Amino acid sequence: MNTIELFKALSNEKRLQILHWLKEPEKHFPKQQAHLPKEVHYKGGVCVGDIQEKVQASQSTVSQYLAMMQRAGLLESIRHNQWTYYRRNEETLQKLAAYLDKEL
Template sequence: MDHLLIFKALSNEKRQLILQWLKNPEENFIHQQHDGQFNDGVCVGSIQEKAGLAQSVISSYLDMMQKAGLLESKRIGKWTYYRRNEQVIQELGEFIKKEL
């Protein structure tokens, strides 16, 4: 886990919000619900719509967060879905408790 990359990804308020929204996708992305299933994550378009930013900006934000390990992605057809990487987030919390 690259802590510096994670902290850089978290240094932006909108990226923090995205991570918070993805914590409870069923509450934050109601219009995407397909039988209440979010196992594959939330599609980029839904995240972009909620964030109110250009698709290119959202894509770069999601890419940065994925490279930092905070997000996982899954491609289904022409759509890419993102969800939180809970293991990395848990490890980050433990690192902060022990080291900082």
């Protein structure tokens, strides 16, 4: 867990918002995954396009934000066909919360 990298990733309004939305994906992305058949359904994951539409930034910006958050460990992803689904990595978030609470 690279704390600095994590705090940097969290230091941006839009990235923070994305992370927040992904806490309740079915709530914030109601029409999500119209593409995927249920059996392949990536639990809690939302594709880049749906996120982009909501966050109001260019496609490349959103793609880079998501990649950055994944590098920091905040998100994880899988690719299915042409879509990449991102969801939160709760383990990292838990660890960070514990670090803030106990060590910092």
